[in-house]
Amino acid sequence: MSTTESAGPHGYIHRKDDYLKRLRRIEGQARGLQRMVEDEKYCIDILTQVSAMTKALQSVALGLLEEHMSHCVVGAAAAGGPEAEQKLREASEAIARLVRS
Amino acid sequence: MSTTESAGPHGYIHRKDDYLKRLRRIEGQARGLQRMVEDEKYCIDILTQVSAMTKALQSVALGLLEEHMSHCVVGAAAAGGPEAEQKLREASEAIARLVRS
Amino acid sequence: MSTTESAGPHGYIHRKDDYLKRLRRIEGQARGLQRMVEDEKYCIDILTQVSAMTKALQSVALGLLEEHMSHCVVGAAAAGGPEAEQKLREASEAIARLVRS
Amino acid sequence: MSTTESAGPHGYIHRKDDYLKRLRRIEGQARGLQRMVEDEKYCIDILTQVSAMTKALQSVALGLLEEHMSHCVVGAAAAGGPEAEQKLREASEAIARLVRS
Numbered sequence: 001m002s003t004t005e006s007a008g009p010h011g012y013i014h015r016k017d018d019y020l021k022r023l024r025r026i027e028g029q030a031r032g033l034q035r036m037v038e039d040e041k042y043c044i045d046i047l048t049q050v051s052a053m054t055k056a057l058q059s060v061a062l063g064l065l066e067e068h069m070s071h072c073v074v075g076a077a078a079a080g081g082p083e084a085e086q087k088l089r090e091a092s093e094a095i096a097r098l099v100r101s
Numbered sequence: 102m103s104t105t106e107s108a109g110p111h112g113y114i115h116r117k118d119d120y121l122k123r124l125r126r127i128e129g130q131a132r133g134l135q136r137m138v139e140d141e142k143y144c145i146d147i148l149t150q151v152s153a154m155t156k157a158l159q160s161v162a163l164g165l166l167e168e169h170m171s172h173c174v175v176g177a178a179a180a181g182g183p184e185a186e187q188k189l190r191e192a193s194e195a196i197a198r199l200v201r202s
Numbered sequence: 203m204s205t206t207e208s209a210g211p212h213g214y215i216h217r218k219d220d221y222l223k224r225l226r227r228i229e230g231q232a233r234g235l236q237r238m239v240e241d242e243k244y245c246i247d248i249l250t251q252v253s254a255m256t257k258a259l260q261s262v263a264l265g266l267l268e269e270h271m272s273h274c275v276v277g278a279a280a281a282g283g284p285e286a287e288q289k290l291r292e293a294s295e296a297i298a299r300l301v302r303s
Numbered sequence: 304m305s306t307t308e309s310a311g312p313h314g315y316i317h318r319k320d321d322y323l324k325r326l327r328r329i330e331g332q333a334r335g336l337q338r339m340v341e342d343e344k345y346c347i348d349i350l351t352q353v354s355a356m357t358k359a360l361q362s363v364a365l366g367l368l369e370e371h372m373s374h375c376v377v378g379a380a381a382a383g384g385p386e387a388e389q390k391l392r393e394a395s396e397a398i399a400r401l402v403r404s
Contacts, residue, residue, distance in 0.1 A: 016138060023135045030128035033161075037120045043169035044191050050162040051198040054155060058202070058402055060134075061151040066395040068144035069376075074387065077377040084377065090145050092369040097152040099361055099401050100302070101159070159301055167294040174271075175279040175286065185276065193268040200260055200300050201403070221340045229333035235363075236326045239319060245371035246393050252364040253400040256357060260404070262336075263353040270346035292347050299354040303361070 015067070022060050029053040061098055065091070116168070123161055130154040162199055166192070217269070224262050231255040263300055267293070318370070325363050332356040364401055368394070 029049065036046050069091060076087040130150065137147045170192060177188040231251065238248045271293060278289040332352065339349045372394060379390040 016141075019138045020135055023131055023138065027128055027131035027135070030124055030131050034121055034124045034128070037117060037124065040117075043165055043173065044195050046165055047162055047169075047195045048198065050158055050165075051195075051202045054158050054162075054202045057151055057155050057158070061148055061155075062395070062399050062402060064144055064147055064151075065398065066391070068148075069372075069395065070388075070391050072144065073372075074377075074380040074391070077380045078383075080381075085373075088369070088373050088377070092365070092372065094145050094148045094152075095368065095398055095401075096365050097149065098398075099365060101152045101155045163294070163298050163301060166297065167290070170271075170275075170294065171287075171290050175276075175290070178276040178279045179282075181280075186272075189268070189272050189276070193264070193271065196267065196297055196300075197264050199297075200264060218340060218343075222337055225333055225337045225340065229330055229337070232326055232330035232333050236323055236330070239322045239326065242319075245367055245375065246397050248367055249364055249371075249397045250400065252360055252367075253397075253404045256360050256364075256404045259353055259357050259360070263350055263357075266346055266349055266353075270350075274346065296347050296350045296354075299351065303354045303357045 015063075019060060019064070022056065026053060026056050026060070029056065058098070065094065065098070068094075116164075120161065120165070123157065127154060127157050127161070130157065159199070166195065166199070169195075217265075221262065221266070224258065228255060228258050228262070231258065260300070267296065267300070270296075318366075322363060322367070325359065329356060329359050329363070332359065361401070368397065368401070371397075 029052070033046065033049055033053070036049065073087045073091050076084040131154070134147065134150055134154070137150065174188050174192050177185040231254070235248065235251055235255070238251065275289045275293050278286040332355070336349065336352055336356070339352065376390050376394050379387040
């Protein structure tokens with residue numbers, strides 16, 4: 001079994017390559033924005049790219065959150081106790097940050 | 102007068118270096134996220150970084166939008182006619198994309 | 203000329219009835235949510251309604267903002283001076299609040 | 304035990320009165336917005352109120368979501384099986400709608 005297929009401690013490893021690919025694309029978008037500013041492209045076109053990049057980031061966040069809930073949170077919930085409560089609070093706070101950002 | 106100080110056609114050039122610096126930092130955040138996923142860092146910590154990066158992007162967008170309005174939109178408005186209307190519609194659509202993303 | 207057709211000082215009056223209708227519908231959504239909570243409806247269904255209501259509110263805000271820009275901001279811009287700058291700053295701050303809320 | 308204190312099937316009943324109070328306040332904000340439009344108040348002031356109302360709605364949504372996760376989702380997770388998966392998917396979809404609205 002290759003490293004990228006093994007189930008890591010934080011549960012999202014089976015889609016690790018997918019996340020890395022998406023984050024590399026987002027990094028590329030950040031470089032593209034620098035070129036646009038450098039070349040003084042039309043402001044509205046730059047803003048359109050910023051919106052696309054923000055959506056791509058949100059999509060990564062929602063994917064990670066879903067995996068986190070289905071692994072860590074559910075695992076802690078099955079075990080019960082204070083750990084379960086803490087995991088839920090942590091997840092809720094992360095969701096609130098996403099909704100408000 | 103250096104290139105980065107000249108007033109370009111799209112009005113934001115006098116703060117071009119500032120925008121480039123902020124976008125380079127955002128690019129660095131995208132690389133940092135890749136390292137975190139590569140190292141299988143804790144999901145909640147990754148999400149916290151995604152929220153910070155989203156906020157940094159939004160802040161760039163709001164700055165660009167403000168400069169765009171104070172230069173292009175106001176300039177077109179002073180000139181009047183169909184160009185003014187088109188600039189306003191464009192700006193409104195860009196705002197809507199930001200609010201909804 | 204009826205009251206609702208006269209051009210008021212803040213420029214959006216010609217669509218006043220439309221805004222009032224949309225806001226009454228939003229008020230109705232707030233009452234509907236109370237009934238759902240009162241009847242202990244399924245949480246996910248309540249959240250779906252909250253998202254719909256948030257979207258309706260955003261849409262009202264974007265409409266008002268567009269009208270504001272095409273009347274007050276452009277008018278002040280044509281006049282120029284410190285008033286123009288203040289109107290632009292005000293509008294930018296309102297946009298930032300919408301993007302971040 | 305009064306009705307509002309009993310634990311209902313959807314888990315949030317022990318804070319039902321709190322949610323109802325917040326939703327009534329949100330309904331009042333919707334009526335206040337109608338008065339502001341009716342009286343042609345300054346657009347920026349109306350937008351400030353819309354932002355406050357949106358934040359209040361988001362806060363209700365985040366509270367309901369947290370309760371939903373700590374009751375329904377965790378309960379289903381403990382039971383396991385296809386029900387657990389469905390509850391997680393539902394919750395993830397609701398979160399995505401909140402983040403994107």
